[in-house]
Amino acid sequence: MNRLNSACYVFLFLSLFSFNGYAQAVQKDTLDNKSFDELKKIFYYHKDLGEIKVGKEIALYTLSKARSLGNKKAIVNSFIRLCRVSYDDLDLALKYTDSCILYATEYEFEKLLAEGHFYRGIVLYELGKYGNALEAYLKANEYYKKQKNEMYYSLRYNIGLLKLKVRYHAEAIEIFKENLKFEKGKDVNSKSYLDLLYGLSIAYASNKMLDSAYEINKIGYQKSLKLNDQSHLYFTYAQGALHYARKEYKAAKDSMLKAVPYLMREKDYPNLAIIYYYLGTIAKNEEIKIEYFKKVDSIFGVKKYIIPKPRKAYEGLIDYYKKKGDLKKQLYYTERLMIIDTVINKEHRNVTHTFQHEYDTPRLVEDKRLLIQELNKKNTDFKYGIYILLIFLVLVISLLIAIYRKKRINEKRFREVLKSLESTPKIKQVGQSNREKRKSVVDENTLNHILEGLDEFEKNKAFLTPKLTLSSFAKELNTNTKYLSIVINDYKSQTFRNYINNLRIEYIIGKLYNDQVLRNYTISAIASEAGFSSTESFTRAFTKKTGLNVSYYMKKIK
Structure with missing residues (x-):
């Protein structure tokens, strides 16, 4: 407990210090006599109403009370709730999940530790760190795969989204279909059910199963209209993407333009980037095309977020300015594309590697190990490759050390030069x-x-x-x-x-x-x-x- 206090003291202090003004929404003295179960119900009541500020204040109050009473489970639950009402500040939400995991590990709360990893994966996904998000999901999966409860299917849904990101479309389809069977036993007009329909529609379209995508999208659109929250515009956007795939460009443009204002309000930058890329590719006027491609770049410039499809907008920008003879802008967008490819390759490589070796085919990991072991006996080239790699690593490390030492020496010499300037006359006689x-x-x-x-x-x-x-x-x-x-x-x-x-x-x-x-x-x-x-x-x-x-x-x- 002492270790936890020293590790989290500053963060907890800052979190609890923000607990003020709560009496404006809910009288504090009405909470003092509430049990932790009752505080949980009050929190989710306000959260579900969209009263995020009130929910955050209740969670902070619960954390304060749990710490004063030494209720370990309530402490961990409070951090989970604080994460769930802090998605407007993803870095803060990530810190809350870190605290949750730290305490849950110390207190050996297996279920809460799994929840902490689950919500950490959600935050990392929103930050565009797909490899790290998948690692968090896999840690949560170790617990939930034994339960196969609602959290298990939520986790499966999130992994399905990652499948779509790295173009494992067929596998994403199977996950969404499996989850739909589970959801059909519940409210088929729920937000989670509609999310599954939307994901399945996108997965079908990505797998070039356009007719199936169209049917699912139609069902999702009709059901989402009943929610009266404009979420049907997601299916409108998906319909636009289907029109685009069928080269029905006028219909595609109409559908996507209808969805743009809603996606902007929802701050759904990934789908906005895709829409701008599509609108750019179908624009007949070259200047309009370039303006849409620049909007793709503006999203990356602010959010540092990109996925493979809209990256092609940069190829269009480079070609455009090459034709214009504008070397400065051509260079600018070339450099931007190099940065973007680095981001895409890093994240998508990490996610792909994890899918292949840790989640989908654990048996193949063992097969691969045995195969390498067998090849090592028959093929000395593999050993030579290892030796060369080790030598290369030694050389690289030596080079880095040399560079570091050179830097230190230069800094020391520079200080000596400055000291000589300050301690001697300008002309040394x-x-x-x-x-x-x-x-x-x-x-x-x-x-x-x-x-x-x-x-x-x-x-x-x-x-x-x-x-x-x-x-x-x-x-x-x-x-x-x-x-x-x-x-x-x-x-x-x-x-x-x-x-x-x-x-x-x-x-x-x-x-x-x-x-x-x-x-x-x-x-x-x-x-x-x-x-x-x-x-x-x-x-x-x-x-x-x-x-x-x-x-x-x-x-x-x-």
């Missing part, structure tokens, strides 16, 4: 502090003359003169190259070329740090500003002096 460094073969008068010349040289930034040579510098100081070279070696501990390059690099480092305008120059222009005659010699000198490349330094100081 090295000669003044080293005049007594050691005896020289150069006579004292000449030595002092050269050292004074070097001081003036540094103060006046004469080192910025392009194409400066030892010979030209010696002439300027009225000495010879031999003496000048000896003094620089003895008192600057550098060759003439390194001495000049280091002065230039120290100068340009400080200049870049303080001059924002200079940072926008090209590297070639910066090299020229520092007195270098070529970009290559500048970048070599910069790296040698600082251990960093120029572009990295400029990026960091920006």
